[in-house]
Amino acid sequence: MRVFNCDHCGHLVFFDSVQCLHCGNALAFVPDQLTMAALAPAPQDGPGLWRRMGERGGTAYSGRLYRMCHNHTHYQACNFAVPANDFSDLCASCRQTRVLPYLSDVANLGRWKQIEAAKRQLFYTLARLGLEPLPGRPGPVFEFLADMPGAPSVLTGHSSGTITLNIAEADDDERARRRIALGEPYRTLIGHLRHESGHFYWDQLVRDGGRTEAFRQVFGDERQDYAAALDAHYALGGHLGDWAASHVSAYAAAHPWEDWAETWAHYLHMLDLLETAASYQASVTVPDPHAATRHQVTDPFATDRPDFQDMVRQWVPLTLLLNSLNRSLGQHDAYPFALSSGAMVKLRFVHDLVQGQAAAPGSARAMSPETH
Structure with a gap:
């Protein structure tokens, strides 16, 4: 941001x-x-x-x-x-929320405020990509729900254009507990919303955009049994073979739909962090006595069609700096990932699809933000 x-x-x-x-x-x-x-x-x-x-x-x-x-x-x-x-x-952001928890509960009110803040961040990035809701092109709707005594736990997910989020994810302790229980290196509110928006935009850009066969060549066949695939993923403790060779996360290896959603979320992570660094005019030099190289971070939204390889060249040293800064303060890595060449192919697919959609004749690409 x-x-x-x-x-x-x-x-x-x-x-x-x-x-x-x-x-x-x-x-x-x-x-x-x-x-x-x-x-x-x-x-x-x-x-x-x-x-x-x-x-x-x-x-x-x-x-x-x-x-x-x-x-x-x-x-x-x-x-x-x-x-x-x-x-x-x-x-434009709040009207997308269709169901709220009971806001008379002070704890729920605080959780909802945090979730809406993350959703506004998602709205901004999607708008920069020209994917925000417009007349005749609705976006996802959101339901933010709390667990109720005696009822099944609310599951975070996407179904037919509706993104549901269990508001317990706004509690740091609960989110950390679930992250550890599931063996995840990263779990945040914005991460959830970016992931679930990926399922929505799979419907919009891949299925309805006539890109299903191209998708299958990169991510695999999404027609395989989804429930059985997730059961197998969790039965093996969330680690299906050598997932890192071609996926951005272990969960991405569970099913092609989850592979897409995790890759989509990761692409939005890249855009947001690069834009933030560029707004501070950041440049990064990776220390190397033989071949130190300086990388000036540029705003990926500064051009109509950013170059993916240029984004990657900036991304790697920037995340090294980010993690080093976190470690200096005794914190865990903010970016606990290492992207393989196989994962990069999938990120490139998302990039090309999104940028192609934005550049298509008649597309409603969001206007560039004003600068002062």
Whole structure:
């Protein structure tokens, strides 16, 4: 996630900011522009309306009116704004959530806020790829559910366009317990949402996009029995042979659908981390007395069609730096993966499919975010 600047005073602000700490103005993320905006109350234009302020203290932009998302005004749970002429009280991200846990439970309220924050991060990346929901092209819907006494545990997953998440995953201790029990090196809220969105976009881009045969040549035949494949995966403790030779994770080896979803999530990890590093103008030199090489990290969204090999060249030294920084603070590796050539082939397939979709005639590629 890139960093932003307050478009009123120029001070550094972040994707989840709600107020500029320098000039004190209210901030909101405006999805129609994919940027953070300083907003001033505009009661003269209507109740609850805000007008975007101009650069460096100038006058407001004419006609750019917004209102705050309902989940901001009622729960302080969102920092997205809604265009004044939009039909919904909810922002473009929150309106995708169809079922909520009981928010009268304070613990559930806190869990839901964390999950929605991760979902807004997912929304941003998908919008940068031109895959956000649009009229005539709905995105996934989300159900965030809590386990109930005497009922089966809520399973996180995707089915027919609906992504379900057990809100217990928002608790650090519970998420760590499940990660250890399943032998996973990585388990996060954003990781869950990226993975499950992969199942949704498999339907959209592979099945409905006429790419099934090409998919099978790379990932295998998804028509094999899914339930039996997962049973076999868990029966062997989550380790099916030499999975690392051609998969991004052990779970990816369970079934071609899971291979795709894990690879998809990994591709979104790459985009987000590279964009973050580029926004800080990061460059990395891998220490080597014989052939030290400097890598300048570039924003993968800076061009209409980023070069995959260039992304990989930047990715490897960047993750080495990231893990080294974590270890210096006594933390586990933030990126506990090592990508094989076989896994790279699958990541390249995802890259080519997504970028080809974005470049197709008539595609609704999201506009580049404003810069200041």
